[in-house]
Amino acid sequence: MGRTEEFEELRPLLFSIAYRMLGSVGEAEDAVQETWLRYDASSVQPVSVKAFLSTTVTRISIDVLRSARVRREAYVGPWLPEPLLDDPYEEPARAAELADSVSMAALLLLERLSPLERSVFVLREVFAFTYEDVAAAVGRSQAACRQLLVRSRRHMQEGRPRFEADREERDELARRFFDAMAQGDMDGLRSLLSADVELVGDGGGKAPQLARAVAGARNVARLLATVQPLMARTGITCTPRPVNGQPGALFRDRDGNVLRVFVLDVLDGEVRTVRSVFNPDKLAHLGPVADAWAVHREVQEARRRPG
Structure with missing residues (x-):
């Protein structure tokens, strides 16, 4: 050889x-x-x-x-x-x-x-x-x-992470999570989140990002249930798939460009952490990257429009 x-x-x-x-x-x-x-x-x-x-x-x-x-x-x-x-x-x-x-x-x-x-x-x-x-x-x-x-x-x-031993149960919970998010079902999301769940976003200063982590089931559920339907109205698609060996999803704009990646930590039948990677530098290996700022403006416009 x-x-x-x-x-x-x-x-x-x-x-x-x-x-x-x-x-x-x-x-x-x-x-x-x-x-x-x-x-x-x-x-x-x-x-x-x-x-x-x-x-x-x-x-x-x-x-x-x-x-x-x-x-x-x-x-x-x-x-x-x-x-x-x-x-x-x-x-x-x-x-x-x-x-x-x-x-x-x-x-x-x-x-x-x-x-x-x-x-x-x-x-x-x-x-x-x-x-x-x-x-x-x-x-x-x-x-x-x-x-x-x-x-x-x-x-x-x-701080060793412990993940759901039954991967089928974990993946089923993740499926319900993304379905509830797509439907804007706040109560459905809250039922899947731990009381101390955190949503952490990484934009690296190169994409719209949260000023700080969002904590608590009510706050995280409200944010996800509000924003995701608005994003869908602008043509954003969400495709669930494993990311880093854990349940996750890939989001693309209407042209198929990568916008962000979600990863879930699941333990004891609850989502404990939601991580969102927006930084375009960290998404380039996945394919053409969307203009996150343009998408953000579209989402804000959709928020102002009725229906």
């Missing part, structure tokens, strides 16, 4: 590592491409191609993450990961575990970790790399990696 074939076989794993490290589809793809360039330029044939490429993409991701943290400190409004519709790394025996590890809730918890803690956690806890390979990837001793993993596990467990 040639180098190109070896690399392409491992590309899904490399992307999945980088995405969990960075929370960005674009940055993960760039890290994978840089990994290929380094592998292709190398004159050494590694004993384990998987170990070599995983080490390379991890170290690139650590460097990117360190610079990204500075940028995120100046981010306008809440920061959310870029939505991922499909994780290319498939391992059927661990499908549910891998889906939970790529959820937005899990990625936001990973943001609490240092770059080294995050890399050790992702390699060891998510992808079950040996301590020997983890140590080689991050340039630390195995003993140090064990300590890093202990700390990262503690941080993650403090």
